[in-house]
Amino acid sequence: MSPEATRRRRRETVVHERQTYRRRRHRDAARLLAVLGTVLFAVPLLWERAGAEGGAVAMSSAIIYLFSAWAALIAISFWLGVTARHWEQDETGSTPNQDAETG
Amino acid sequence: MMASFNLLVAVCLGYVAILFAVAFLADRIAATGRGRWLRSPLIYTLSLSIYCTAWTFYGAVGYAVRSGLEFVTIYLGPTIVMIGWWWGLRKLVRVGRSQRVTSIADLLSSRYGKSNTLAICVTLLAVIGITPYIALQLQSITLSFTTFSEADPSRGWSDVSSGLWVAGGLAIFAILFGTRNLDANERHHGVVTAIALEAVVKLVALLAVGIFVVWGLAGGVSETMARIDASPIGEWNVDPGRWSAITFLAAAAFVCLPRMFQVMVVEIDNERHLHTAAWAFPLYVFLMSLFVVPIAAIGLELLPEGTNPDLFVLTLPLSQGREDLAMLSFLGGFSSATSMVIVASMALSTMLSNHIVMPIWLSWTGSGASVSGDVRSVVLLARRVSIVVVLALGYFYYMLSGGGAGLAAIGLISFAGVAQMLPPLVGGLYWRGATRSGALAGLAVGAGLWLYTLLLPGLGGFLPEAVLQQGPFGLSWLRPHALFGITGLDPMTHAVMWSMALNTLVFVVVSLISLPDPVERLQGAQFVDVFEHSTGLRGWTGYVAQSEDLLVMAQRILGASDAQALFQREAKRQGARGTLPEPTPDFLQRLERNLAGSVGAAAAHAMIAQIVGGSSVSVEDLLAVADESAQMLEYSSQLEAKSAELSRTARQLREANEMLTRLSEQKDAFLGQVSHELRTPMTSIRAFSEILRDTEDLTPAETTRYAAIIHDEALRLTRLLDDLLDLNVLESGQVSLNMRSGVLAQVLEHALSAALAGAARKMIVHRRPETENIPLHSDLDRLAQVFINLISNALKYCDTEPPELTIRVQSQGGKVSVDFIDNGSGLTEEAQTLAFEKFYRVSGEKAGGAGLGLAICREIMQRLDGDVTYLPGQGGGAFRVTLPIRDDVKVA
Incomplete structure (x- = not known):
C-alpha cells in the first residue's frame, strides 16, 4: 500500500485505543515543551531593569527564577526521554533505525 | 612559585598524553567491534559539550561581570533546541543519517540538488566565521599560561611562541585521530571519546571552583546570594533586545556550527541517543552556568580592581593560595579550548576537502572519475592539509588581532555568521518549495550584511571611522550600525535582526519565483518527507553503465579490497556469477552513498553521473515528488519496474542466444x-x-629421424585426445580426486617451475611468500594443473615485453583466493564471457592449444569446491582462483 493510502486510512479513524491516544498526547507534550521553554525564558523581558523607578529585580531573585524554570524543563524532558521508547513509535510502523546500515 | 609553573607545564603535557592514549585506545576498541559503551548515549551527550568552549568556560564569568545574567542566553538557546528535539533535531538527524552527509555544507548541497556552488559558499562562510573563534581559543590558552607565568616572574614567557606550540599540537592531534580513516559514516570514535573525557574535566573543574567560592569563600548559599545582591551586578540589567537576539543566535548556532553538526548529526550512532541528550545536555549546561554569577560577584569583591574578569576562574583560587584548584581550573579551560579546536578544525577540513579541494583536483586531473592514482590518499592528504590551513589561519588571526578585547565579543560575531545558514537549513527540512537559487541568494544577502554590520566594524581598522559615523559616500541610511536610519539599537541586535530578516525574506521570495530542477525537487521531497521515504527512492538507471568502469573508479576511492568486496556482495545479492553486478538502480544508489562517505555527496553524484551518463529521474522518484497522484504513479511505476526487468531479462536472453550461436560456430x-x-x-x-x-x-640416422617424427606426431595426437577425455571425465563427474594435505606455497612453487621450465620467453614473477603459507586439503596435483595452466596462459598470451606476472594470495572468510595478474592488455569483454567455454581460443591459431585449458581448469576447481573467474579492472589479464580453507588441517 502506498504511504498516501496508509495515511488516508489513518485519517478516517477517529476513535483510537487508549494506548494510541496516550502515545499521541506524549508526542504533543514533546512538541509543546519547546514552546513552554521559550515562554519561560521570555518572562525576564518583562522585568524592571536597573535604574527603573520601582527598583529593579534583584539578581538573587532573577537567578532563582531562571534556574528553577530551567530545572523544571530538564525534569520534564527527562521524563519524556525516559518514556520516549513507548510513544515515539508511529502507528505506520516508521521506527527510528536502530543502527547504521553496514557497508 | 618556581615549581608551580614547571608543574603546570608537566601536568599539561601529562594530560595531553592521557588524551592521546584515550583516543588511541578508543579507536582500537572500536576497530575490533567491541566497546558498546563507546556508542552509548552518555558519550554522545558529553561530546555535545564541545559547545562549551574556552569562551564559555573563562568568558562566561567575564560576561557576567560586564552584563549580568545575559551570559545565560548562550545556554538557554541550545536548551530550547534540545528539549524540542521531537520537532527539529530528530528530523535533522534522520536526514543526516539517511543521506549520509558529512558536514553541514554537504547537507545543504545535498538538499538543494547536490549543488557544489552552495557547498562552497557555506564552506567559505564557515571558515570566515570560525577562524576568529579558533583564534579566541588559542588566545584563552595562552592567556591562562600567562596568568601562571606572571605569578612566577623568573620565567621568560612568550605568548606568541606558546600560541604556535598550542596550534601545532592541536593540529597533530586532529590529524592523527580525525583523518585516520575515511569511514563511510565519518565517525571518529577516538576523538569523540577524548572530547567526552574533556567534557567531564571541564565540568568538574568549574563545579569545583564554584563550590569552593560558595561554601569556601562566601560561607553558604544565602550569604552568597546576599553578597551577589550587594555587588555591582546585584540588579537585573539585561537589554531585552539582546536577551532575545542572543538566545535566538545561540539556538541557531547550536545547530549550524560545523563542529556541533559534526558531533550531533555526523557522529551520532543511534537516533535514540537524542532521548538522553534531550535532558542530559541541558543539565550539563545548567551545571556549567550555575556558579558563574557567584564566581563573578565574589571575584569582583575580593580581587583588586583592574583584574581581567575573563580569568576570574583562574585568578580567584590563585589569590586564595589554592594552587591545586587553580591547576584543575586551568585544565578545565585547556580542555574546553582544545576539544573545540580539534573538532572544529576536523569539521572544517572535511568541508574544505570535500567541496573545494576535491572538485578542483578532479577537474584539474581531467577525466574525473577515471583518473589514475589513488583518490583515497588524495582525500586524506587534502584533509590533513586543510586542518593545518585552518589552524594556521586561526593562529595568524590571533597574531594580527594581538589578543586583548573581551572574549565574548568574538564568539557572538562567529555565532551570527554561522546562523546565516539557518534559513536554508530549516527551509530545506520543512518546505519543499525551497530552491537552490533562494538559498544562495538568502545566504549571500545574510552573509553580506553580517560582514558589513558586525564582522568588519568589530575588527576595527577595516572600515574607516567616517563610514561608521556617516555611512559610505555620506549615505547616512547605510551606516553599519544604523541601517535604514534605525538608530538606538544595540549593534548586535541590529545586525542579527537585519541579517536574519533579510536573509529569510530573500530566501523565501527567490524560492517562490524560481523553478527547481528535477534532482532538487526530488531531494526536497526526500528531506521534507524523510519519515515517509526513509528508505530513499531516488535512483539511477544504469543500463548503459559499464560495471567495470565503476569498479575501476570505486577501487580508487574506497581501496581495492573494499571495492571488490562491495561489488562481490552486490553480485551475490543479484545472484550473478563472477565479480561484476548488473548496474541496477539499487546498486548504483548504494555505491553512490558509499562513495559519498569518502568524497561528499556532490562529488560522488558527479562521478557516477560521468560513468552512467547523466542523472536520471525514475518513476519511483516522481512518486516521491508528486505524492498527490501517488496511486496512479505507483501503478505505472510497477509497470515501469516490470518493463525494466523484462528488458533486462530480454537483454540477458539475447546475450545468451548470441553466446550459443557463437559457441555453435566455434564448435x-x-x-x-x-x-x-x-x-x-x-x-x-x-x-x-x-x-x-x-x-x-x-x-x-635417417631411420631414427623419421621414427622420431612419427613418435612426436603420435604424442601430439595422444595429448589432444587426453585433453578431450579429461574434460569428458570431469564433466560427467566420474573423476576420482586424490585429496591430500599440503601448503599453498609448495603447490605454487611446483606449478611455477613446471610451467616456466624450458619456456621460450623469460617471465618476471612477483610473489609475496609470507602470504602463501596457507594449509590446504585438496587434490594438489589437480590444483597444480590449474596453476600451471594459468601461468602458461600468461606466458603465452601476455603481449608486453618483458612479461610480468603477479601472484597475490588473500585469505578471508574461510576462503583463500589466488590472483594471477599479468601486465598484458587483458581480455576483451567478449573474451571475458567466453574464456571458460570449451573450444574457445583467444587468438586463433597463434598459440596452438586446443582451447580446452580454461574449461578444464574451471571443471577442476568446481570439483574442488572452489572456482576460477576472470578478475576485471586489474590493468591486465587477471584470473582469480578461490579455494576453501579447512581449519582442521595442520601444516605437517
Missing part, C-alpha cells in the same frame, strides 16, 4: 580444426611410415 570451427589437427599428424605419420616401408637404402 563447427573446432570440429574442422580437430579434423585438421588430426589430419596433419596423420598425414606426416602416413608419409614417413611409407618412406620407412618403401625406401630401401636408408641410413640408420
